[in-house]
Amino acid sequence: MPFERMTPIERLTAYNKGESIDRLPCVPIVGNTAARVIGVKVSEFKGNGRLLAKAHIEAYRLFKYDIIRIFTDLYTQAEAMGAKVHYPADETAYLGAPAISNVSQIDGIEPADPYKDGNLPHHLEAMKRAVESVGKEVTVTGALTCPFTNASFLIGSENLVRLTIRNPEAVHKLCEVSLETSLRYAKAIMDAGCTPSLTDAMSSATVISPKQFEEFSYPYLKRLIGYIHSRGKSVTLHICGKTNKIWELMAEAGADCISIDNDADLYEAKIKVGDRVRLMGNVRPSEVMLQGSSDDVRKAVIECVKKAYDNPKGYIVASGCSLPTETPFQNIQAMLDTVMEIGYPVNFEKLEAQTLTKC
Amino acid sequence: MPEGKDELFKKLSDSVVYMDESLTVQLSNEVIDKGYDAYEAIEKGLSDGMERAGKLFEEEEYFIPELLMCSDAMYAGLDILKPHIKTKESGEKHRVVIGVVEGDTHDIGKNLVKIMLETSGFDVIDLGRDIPPQKFVETAKEVEAKIIALSTLMTTTMEGMSEVIRILNTLGIRESFKVMVGGGPISQSFADKIGADGYSINAAEAVRLARRLVGGAA
Numbered sequence: 001m002p003f004e005r006m007t008p009i010e011r012l013t014a015y016n017k018g019e020s021i022d023r024l025p026c027v028p029i030v031g032n033t034a035a036r037v038i039g040v041k042v043s044e045f046k047g048n049g050r051l052l053a054k055a056h057i058e059a060y061r062l063f064k065y066d067i068i069r070i071f072t073d074l075y076t077q078a079e080a081m082g083a084k085v086h087y088p089a090d091e092t093a094y095l096g097a098p099a100i101s102n103v104s105q106i107d108g109i110e111p112a113d114p115y116k117d118g119n120l121p122h123h124l125e126a127m128k129r130a131v132e133s134v135g136k137e138v139t140v141t142g143a144l145t146c147p148f149t150n151a152s153f154l155i156g157s158e159n160l161v162r163l164t165i166r167n168p169e170a171v172h173k174l175c176e177v178s179l180e181t182s183l184r185y186a187k188a189i190m191d192a193g194c195t196p197s198l199t200d201a202m203s204s205a206t207v208i209s210p211k212q213f214e215e216f217s218y219p220y221l222k223r224l225i226g227y228i229h230s231r232g233k234s235v236t237l238h239i240c241g242k243t244n245k246i247w248e249l250m251a252e253a254g255a256d257c258i259s260i261d262n263d264a265d266l267y268e269a270k271i272k273v274g275d276r277v278r279l280m281g282n283v284r285p286s287e288v289m290l291q292g293s294s295d296d297v298r299k300a301v302i303e304c305v306k307k308a309y310d311n312p313k314g315y316i317v318a319s320g321c322s323l324p325t326e327t328p329f330q331n332i333q334a335m336l337d338t339v340m341e342i343g344y345p346v347n348f349e350k351l352e353a354q355t356l357t358k359c
Numbered sequence: 360m361p362e363g364k365d366e367l368f369k370k371l372s373d374s375v376v377y378m379d380e381s382l383t384v385q386l387s388n389e390v391i392d393k394g395y396d397a398y399e400a401i402e403k404g405l406s407d408g409m410e411r412a413g414k415l416f417e418e419e420e421y422f423i424p425e426l427l428m429c430s431d432a433m434y435a436g437l438d439i440l441k442p443h444i445k446t447k448e449s450g451e452k453h454r455v456v457i458g459v460v461e462g463d464t465h466d467i468g469k470n471l472v473k474i475m476l477e478t479s480g481f482d483v484i485d486l487g488r489d490i491p492p493q494k495f496v497e498t499a500k501e502v503e504a505k506i507i508a509l510s511t512l513m514t515t516t517m518e519g520m521s522e523v524i525r526i527l528n529t530l531g532i533r534e535s536f537k538v539m540v541g542g543g544p545i546s547q548s549f550a551d552k553i554g555a556d557g558y559s560i561n562a563a564e565a566v567r568l569a570r571r572l573v574g575g576a577a
């Protein structure tokens with residue numbers, strides 16, 4: 001196995017300039033698996049920025065992937081705005097109850113103060129600590145839930161999607177107050193020396209139509225991304241599920257890199273929007289990374305690289321979504337090893353031959 | 360010229376497809392006023408409309424918001440028509456126990472499957488969300504269900520599905536029930552791995568699967 005020559009920041013900087021690199025950037029999107037790396041329970045991250053930082057720093061040191069993403073669950077901003085989050089002892093937290101149950105309560109919702117409310121201060125502390133510790137060699141990002149998705153946690157997702165048809169004005173109000181929280185949190189994340197990493201699960205075309213996306217997600221994403229750009233940071237936007245009909249809008253909203261799930265095809269993305277955005281994805285988190293063997297991971301990585309290595313705006317080998325907590329370490333390692341083995345520049349014929357002999 | 364029965368049912372079906380809840384209510388009342396058969400109105404009006412909505416959903420003309428609005432209209436019509444069904448015509452329905460497994464509160468997918476199953480004539484017992492494995496088994500035994508339907512959106516809670524099957528095996532009653540699974544991270548290979556009887560990718564497919572499963576079990 002050839003040795004890595006570059007730090008993640010050196011690698012990404014060189015890749016952005018089109019200079020020579022040792023391997024493609026690679027980001028197995030490690031979330032609560034970080035708890036397993038330092039042997040703690042997932043719920044111990046609650047209210048403990050120091051521990052959350054430690055877990056992500058150690059996970060990075062173990063695997064040496066190219067971006068750290070401080071993340072526990074999607075509900076941190078909604079919790080800071082009044083939603084109830086349930087914390088099982090050793091599994092990812094989930095939404096217990098939305099902040100409000102009907103439209104009449106919308107005006108009572110206040111945007112969160114990232115330095116005071118819920119777990120946001122602890123996440124900020126984790127980001128700050130991670131930047132202090134390894135920020136010179138690797139980009140540290142903080143997960144930020146986008147307005148439409150956050151709105152769904154404020155009033156309940158089924159309620160929210162009904163309102164897109166019944167009462168669009170109410171949806172806009174919820175998105176607006178969510179955007180205010182997002183902007184404040186994005187500012188705090190950047191003030192901590194970190195980059196916001198955007199997630200908008202509910203904006204997926206698996207849930208709402210591209211037309212609804214354009215009406216309820218796009219305007220808020222555009223304003224949020226515009227603000228982050230004004231601070232000189234580039235933006236990665238992740239949307240789960242089917243997204244092919246909204247890629248154009250994701251690019252139009254200003255995303256520099258779109259992270260796509262395995263319901264979407266990297267080759268199609270390259271053809272459609274590859275000249276405008278970098279692509280990231282899309283090895284199956286559950287079927288391949290959690291349940292598959294190292295060899296399954298290897299094959300999946302090669303398939304993804306074959307589809308997207310020559311994307312005009314670049315490509316980051318990654319899982320399609322956050323990795324399940326119990327993803328075996330050997331599979332995460334296999335992803336990095338395969339990317340290293342493929343090397344750079346990518347030799348398509350060689351990859352083709354490898355797939356043939358492997359199958 | 361007086362409106363014929365079939366035309367009224369067609370209008371009823373359309374009102375569901377076009378998400379017009381108040382029109383569905385009005386037309387359902389008209390069915391009763393004119394003395395038409397309530398069961399037939401449900402079948403050829405409401406269910407037909409919901410089936411067409413499901414088709415539009417599969418074709419990506421409709422998305423989850425539209426499908427939920429259609430189901431709201433359908434249920435509003437159902438509330439009016441149901442009390443007028445003559446009991447013998449409702450017949451024996453296959454029972455399905457459905458729920459989202461413990462640790463997960465995402466239930467849109469489960470609700471859609473429930474709606475589509477009910478529309479297709481299944482008797483659905485909805486346990487809700489965040490349901491412990493034991494509860495699925497107990498309820499299925501209690502109501503003599505044919506099918507246990509398990510849903511999750513999260514990779515972290517998939518294990519709860521295999522736990523249900525393990526409990527059925529331990530109690531020696533695995534053969535009494537068909538187990539179907541679905542949700543974001545679930546795949547056919549996962550269903551095979553845990554020994555479920557079937558996997559469906561969406562709500563419309565879930566109906567076809569459920570029909571196949573009870574066909575085989577009957």
